[in-house]
Amino acid sequence: MTADLAAVPPDDPRLALLRDADDVLDRLRGTAGDGDLATARTVARRLRGMREFRMLARVGEAVGRQSPTDAVVRCWYGQALIETGQATAAIDVLHPLAKKLPRTDASWPEAQGLIGRAYKQIFFDARDKHAPAAREALKQAVTAYRAVMEAPGASWTWQGINVVAVLAAARRLKIRVAPGVDHVALARQVLRGLEQVPVDKRDEWHAATAAEAYLALEDWENVASRLGVYIVNADVTAFHLASTLRQFTEVWGLGDDRHHGQPLLAILQAQLMQKPGGCLEFTQAEASRLQTSPVPTGRLEAILGHDGPRTYRWMLMGLERAKSVAAIELRGLRRHGTGFLMRARDLGLDRDDLVVLTNHHVVNAQASGEAIHPADAEVVFEALSPVQRIDVDDVPWSSPPDRHDAAILTLKSQPQGVQPLAAARALPVLDEPQRVYVIGYPGGRELAFSLQDNELLDHEAPPAGKPVIDGVARLHYRAPTEGGSSGSPVFNDEWGVIGLHHLGGKQGVSRLNGKPGTYGANEGLWIRAIIDERKP
Amino acid sequence: MAHVTFIHGISNKPEADELLKIWRRALADTGDDPLALGSLGVSSSLVYWADVMYAAPDPDVSAHEGVLENTPAAVDGSGNPPLPTPVSPESAAFIEALRRELTDLSDAEIAAAPQAPVATGPKGLERVPLPWALKKPIMAAFLRDVHHYLFNVEITPRPGATFRVQDEIRRRTLDRIAEASSRPHIVVSHSMGTVIAYDCLKRVQDCPDVDGLITLGSPLGLDEVQDKLRPGWSRDGGFPVEKVHGDWVNVFDRLDVVCGADPHLSNDFRRQRIGAVMDVAVQNSGAWRHSATKYYRQPRLRQELRRMLGV
Numbered sequence: 001m002t003a004d005l006a007a008v009p010p011d012d013p014r015l016a017l018l019r020d021a022d023d024v025l026d027r028l029r030g031t032a033g034d035g036d037l038a039t040a041r042t043v044a045r046r047l048r049g050m051r052e053f054r055m056l057a058r059v060g061e062a063v064g065r066q067s068p069t070d071a072v073v074r075c076w077y078g079q080a081l082i083e084t085g086q087a088t089a090a091i092d093v094l095h096p097l098a099k100k101l102p103r104t105d106a107s108w109p110e111a112q113g114l115i116g117r118a119y120k121q122i123f124f125d126a127r128d129k130h131a132p133a134a135r136e137a138l139k140q141a142v143t144a145y146r147a148v149m150e151a152p153g154a155s156w157t158w159q160g161i162n163v164v165a166v167l168a169a170a171r172r173l174k175i176r177v178a179p180g181v182d183h184v185a186l187a188r189q190v191l192r193g194l195e196q197v198p199v200d201k202r203d204e205w206h207a208a209t210a211a212e213a214y215l216a217l218e219d220w221e222n223v224a225s226r227l228g229v230y231i232v233n234a235d236v237t238a239f240h241l242a243s244t245l246r247q248f249t250e251v252w253g254l255g256d257d258r259h260h261g262q263p264l265l266a267i268l269q270a271q272l273m274q275k276p277g278g279c280l281e282f283t284q285a286e287a288s289r290l291q292t293s294p295v296p297t298g299r300l301e302a303i304l305g306h307d308g309p310r311t312y313r314w315m316l317m318g319l320e321r322a323k324s325v326a327a328i329e330l331r332g333l334r335r336h337g338t339g340f341l342m343r344a345r346d347l348g349l350d351r352d353d354l355v356v357l358t359n360h361h362v363v364n365a366q367a368s369g370e371a372i373h374p375a376d377a378e379v380v381f382e383a384l385s386p387v388q389r390i391d392v393d394d395v396p397w398s399s400p401p402d403r404h405d406a407a408i409l410t411l412k413s414q415p416q417g418v419q420p421l422a423a424a425r426a427l428p429v430l431d432e433p434q435r436v437y438v439i440g441y442p443g444g445r446e447l448a449f450s451l452q453d454n455e456l457l458d459h460e461a462p463p464a465g466k467p468v469i470d471g472v473a474r475l476h477y478r479a480p481t482e483g484g485s486s487g488s489p490v491f492n493d494e495w496g497v498i499g500l501h502h503l504g505g506k507q508g509v510s511r512l513n514g515k516p517g518t519y520g521a522n523e524g525l526w527i528r529a530i531i532d533e534r535k536p
Numbered sequence: 537m538a539h540v541t542f543i544h545g546i547s548n549k550p551e552a553d554e555l556l557k558i559w560r561r562a563l564a565d566t567g568d569d570p571l572a573l574g575s576l577g578v579s580s581s582l583v584y585w586a587d588v589m590y591a592a593p594d595p596d597v598s599a600h601e602g603v604l605e606n607t608p609a610a611v612d613g614s615g616n617p618p619l620p621t622p623v624s625p626e627s628a629a630f631i632e633a634l635r636r637e638l639t640d641l642s643d644a645e646i647a648a649a650p651q652a653p654v655a656t657g658p659k660g661l662e663r664v665p666l667p668w669a670l671k672k673p674i675m676a677a678f679l680r681d682v683h684h685y686l687f688n689v690e691i692t693p694r695p696g697a698t699f700r701v702q703d704e705i706r707r708r709t710l711d712r713i714a715e716a717s718s719r720p721h722i723v724v725s726h727s728m729g730t731v732i733a734y735d736c737l738k739r740v741q742d743c744p745d746v747d748g749l750i751t752l753g754s755p756l757g758l759d760e761v762q763d764k765l766r767p768g769w770s771r772d773g774g775f776p777v778e779k780v781h782g783d784w785v786n787v788f789d790r791l792d793v794v795c796g797a798d799p800h801l802s803n804d805f806r807r808q809r810i811g812a813v814m815d816v817a818v819q820n821s822g823a824w825r826h827s828a829t830k831y832y833r834q835p836r837l838r839q840e841l842r843r844m845l846g847v
Contacts, residue, residue, distance in 0.1 A: 310570070424576065424577070425576070425846070425847060426537035426538075426576065426577020426847075428574050428577055429573075429574045429577060429579045431579070432557070432560065434574055434575055461577075463579075463718060492575045493575035494575065496576075
């Protein structure tokens with residue numbers, strides 16, 4: 001079994017596709033016939049559709065060795081390289097291909113556009129956008145996209161909107177590139193092209209592309225109305241929304257526009273959290289800005305409909321809860337986990353101050369396993385402005401990883417301006433799909449915290465649960481993208497704490513309640529079981 | 537943790553699972569105080585009895601979301617039942633009296649009204665008053681379903697299935713209520729479901745206890761209905777104190793025709809001569825005010841249910 005396959009839970013619909021891809025790879029290692037190549041092409045198309053780019057790159061490489069003239073798969077290979085962070089390798093694959101293909105070939109605009117896309121990625125990944133290499137990448141991106149637009153008869157909608165976007169970004173960043181090109185006129189051309197697409201032929205990106213074109217025209221009313229169409233499209237997934245959010249933030253810089261841009265980003269963020277698998281990542285500044293900005297009620301209703309303001313307020317409530325979630329740091333060195341603030345009395349301690357609940361494997365009095373000693377731990381409330389850093393005083397109670405994996409930390413001083421989290425009374429029932437939300441501080445990244453939507457898979461709580469460890473009730477949940485956030489709170493739909501997260505994204509986790517088999521799941525401990533354990 | 541037992545009202549319905557999902561969704565939907573029962577750990581079940589009266593579940597599931605008012609299914613008139621045939625002089629008087637609560641037209645005039653249209657989308661949406669093509673199936677469903685329950689009529693909704701209506705629905709209700717293992721346990725009933733809930737909780741000795749009762753759009757205020765709930769019901773001692781250990785909250789819209797001219801229940805179902813039912817007036821949207829899903833979207837109902845469940 002390949003690494004790609006091993007990472008997919010057995011009940012995931014991608015599994016069959018990855019198995020097919022594995023099979024195709026095996027066949028292409030031998031003497032591949034035409035039938036094998038046709039199958040490989042089909043599998044590659046499906047991999048692209050499901051955005052399995054790591055596997056697509058492997059299949060693209062294998063097909064390229066057997067059939068180097070297959071321009072379609074070569075393009076897909078190039079896209080897979082871009083999507084997996086290998087932009088220069090993609091350019092090396094796509095340049096010769098575009099050069100070799102006649103301009104009338106259907107794959108030429110695709111290859112050429114992907115070259116532009118690879119250069120665009122290099123530009124936006126650069127920390128210093130004014131560095132010579134970044135400026136050169138921007139110039140190359142515009143050149144590559146424009147080549148498609150200037151070719152007679154070529155279809156160029158997505159290449160066109162990207163020229164518009166990068167030119168607008170260059171203007172905003174005061175970088176001179178393609179001075180003779182009028183990006184506003186180009187945006188109008190893109191809009192005309194979009195209007196000509198029959199309604200039944202419009203894909204998920206159609207309205208988002210139109211919104212981008214209106215951004216170039218600074219026509220905010222139409223930006224809002226196109227976004228409204230885009231957002232309510234049932235086929236638009238968390239992936240689409242996250243991509244649009246990134247494009248609007250990185251390329252269009254809407255986060256800097258308090259009047260028009262920020263409310264639109266907030267709407268996209270709120271809607272993203274309503275989609276299964278949505279994950280929002282905030283810097284401290286972004287979270288603070290959202291919480292202090294006025295609720296854009298009128299625009300929310302215009303775009304999201306009657307429920308828009310509620311959706312937005314729900315997200316703000318999540319951000320409010322995030323203030324009570326802290327990074328646990330090995331003092332001055334690195335993040336080690338997450339913890340959250342609760343009333344000591346709610347956790348059964350005979351005192352009135354606020355304490356932090358985290359995992360035993362994050363902090364414990366013996367510093368056993370990978371845990372840090374309380375004397376070395378610092379609790380950092382990064383979602384507060386200014387950030388508050390507080391030393392740990394003691395660990396009055398803990399429960400080892402094979403039970404509740406929990407530790408209560410008392411603090412040397414009390415955080416200011418933050419409310420403790422409250423435990424929900426019960427876990428969600430499982431006779432209908434339920435979503436739970438994890439707020440945490442994944443290590444090794446610049447973001448302050450992430451707010452992640454998970455599907456609740458199962459739990460051991462009453463009345464139906466059959467816990468195997470006396471006094472412990474585990475819950476399993478899963479998100480498409482997972483980050484390690486040991487010690488994070490797990491919330492229900494009303495932002496009540498239901499669990500303490502302790503295992504992230506593990507494969508081969510045994511199912512709960514005596515069900516056979518294993519799956520990929522996050523695991524948390526039911527907060528009420530921890531509280532009950534504390535009762536005399 | 538807590539449990540809610542729902543009991544549905546008049547007319548045909550989608551399959552039980554679908555109807556339960558629609559009702560849960562409506563409680564969790566829109567407004568400022570969505571109540572997502574499942575997420576809060578509140579389990580729920582449904583006393584489903586439409587198959588006792590109707591041949592097959594209504595396939596037009598979306599009509600029961602309660603948004604449009606363009607088909608009989610969207611306004612509690614699904615199933616297109618015939619007007620009830622009296623089974624006794626008392627039954628004939630009951631039908632006549634109940635019909636008079638709703639209209640001055642005779643049975644013949646009602647029967648002569650045009651047939652209900654098939655769904656035509658939002659174009660068919662009507663404003664107050666609803667056209668007779670819609671009112672007719674509503675009235676037929678109301679008269680027939682309530683009559684057949686209170687008079688325990690024998691019915692064969694499809695070949696091979698014959699029921700005594702009251703016996704069968706009582707049995708199902710008791711089974712469902714008994715299944716709930718969590719407390720507090722609240723019964724939430726709508727329309728004729730309120731008659732069923734009251735009948736079982738007040739008049740059936742074997743009915744398990746519950747912790748609260750909510751009635752929505754209830755015809756229990758009608759004298760004709762109250763008369764048929766004797767023995768058991770009395771004005772001064774009608775509160776089902778033996779089985780309901782907590783509150784009874786009655787939610788109504790004054791323009792809900794099923795509540796009739798007397799939507800208040802506190803004066804008719806007293807506990808030791810003292811009004812004990814909490815009557816709550818709300819204002820539903822549209823021309824048809826009786827829809828269960830419209831009641832479930834009311835903040836006051838959600839607030840009361842939340843309080844009773846302790847969530």
